[in-house]
Amino acid sequence: MQITATEAKNRFGSICALAKREPVFVEKAGQIDTVILSADHYRALQANQNNTSLATRKKEFENEFRDWIAAQNSWVEKHGIPGADLRPW
Numbered sequence: 001m002q003i004t005a006t007e008a009k010n011r012f013g014s015i016c017a018l019a020k021r022e023p024v025f026v027e028k029a030g031q032i033d034t035v036i037l038s039a040d041h042y043r044a045l046q047a048n049q050n051n052t053s054l055a056t057r058k059k060e061f062e063n064e065f066r067d068w069i070a071a072q073n074s075w076v077e078k079h080g081i082p083g084a085d086l087r088p089w
Contacts, residue, residue: 002027008036 001018002025008015015024019036026034037045062069 001025002032004028005033008034 001022003011003015005026005028008024008026015036018024020038020040023041024036025032026036028034
């Protein structure tokens, strides 16, 4: 569900009850600003994040973006590092 910040302020109790069933996205100035979720859902997210090690996340990233990384490395090998010839003065 998506609501405005004013609605969240005016109906906070009912929004908290709703957040126990599903996340509530709070919009401010036309943009999603905050998400209200139940404590159980938050704890589950935290536990999930802690279970995924940095090495695992790095491996997943490298697998997902393998082609892009290879293209960037190839370009740098061919052309060098952009701006390497610039001087700071």
